[in-house]
Amino acid sequence: MLNRVVVQLVGLVLSIGPLFLLLVRLLKDGWRTTFQVSSQRRRPAALEDSKHGQHGYVKGSGGVQLHYVEKGDRTKPLMLFLHGFPEFWYSWRFQLAHFSSDYWCVAIDMRGYNDSSKPSGIRQYSLNALVADVKAVIEGLGRDQCNVLVAHDWGGAVGYAFCARWPQMVGRYVALNIPHPSSIRYEQRMSWKQRLMSWYMVFFQCPVLPEIFFRSSDLALLDGVVTQMKNDDPKEIKEAYKYAFRDPASVTAAINYYRCAMQYPADGAGYYKDPIKVPVLSIFGTADKYLSVASAKGTQRYVETLRQEFLEGIGHWVQMESPDQVNKIMSDYLLE
Secondary structure, X not given: OHHHHHHHHHHHHHOHHHXXXXXXXXXXXXXXXXXXXXOOOOOOHHHHOHHHOEEEEEEOHHHOEEEEEEEOOOOOOEEEEEOOOOOOHHHHHHXXXXXXXXXXXXXXXXXXXXXXXXXOOHHHHOHHHHHHHHHHHHHHXXXXXXXXXXXXXXXXXXXXXXXXXXXXXEEEEEEEOOOOHHHHHHHHHHOHHHHHHOHHHHHOOOOOHHHHHHHHHHXXXXXXXHOOOOOOOHHHXXXXXXXXXXXXXXXXXXXXXXXXXXXXXXXXXXXXXXXXXXXXXXXXXXXXXXXXXXXXXXXXXXXXXXXXXXXXXXXXXXXXXXXXXXXXXXXXXXXX
């Protein structure tokens, strides 16, 4: 209980910046524009395009229903994709197109996101539940192993935990712009740079305020995210991401990942005591605004067999900012 109170109080202190930005928006655009989110948002054509694959559902842990998009021959090796915050299956569109000739590619919406179930309550988003979801998905797809697990950001933290808990169920792990969680925590303890880069994680501990900020000015936060990606049609991609967060419950669920990790740390304890035995390819864009290069380099302390590739000048959403480079590095690695 004390841990929850402390992190929430610190989060309230850090809310000054976002609240100031909200005030500026309010003074500039007025109440209606700042706080009214479109309730008539239509499903963008980009999400209906069959070139990305076929849509389906599979049961996760605890009975949650997880939406996914699959592309490729179901008889081929399984390549499973886990997205980060604030994303959904569509973040993997470039990889689905590239790898589906050799793999059965499946990109899920993590619990709480887009078309997947959105269970209420912070502890529904514990690392235990998220790791159990991955196991349930692999088994629900009729496999006993994921030949290649590919993950980014929050999905990457889940991926490392899954490799620690169920190493026999992963052939190789590809982690995109996500250091090993123990390395992140080490840098947060030792480096003010990583502490400052992680400020938003503490802000997210506040009740209600993060949701208000996220949804303000018609989900303007997502505009900033999408502008950092490679887009053929930025307006269409922005609408795709905003459509994915059309339900306020998705916003709360996405933020609850951070709340559970900090307020109920025991729910995700024990995954990182031993080095990861699954072979890992780590691809990291050095212009990441949220995770330091030092934390990425520190991953070597926690993984037995690690190959690291650093993409200079590329930011956090590396698989979308530089998909050709990422796909080539992955392809070369998987052919070894």
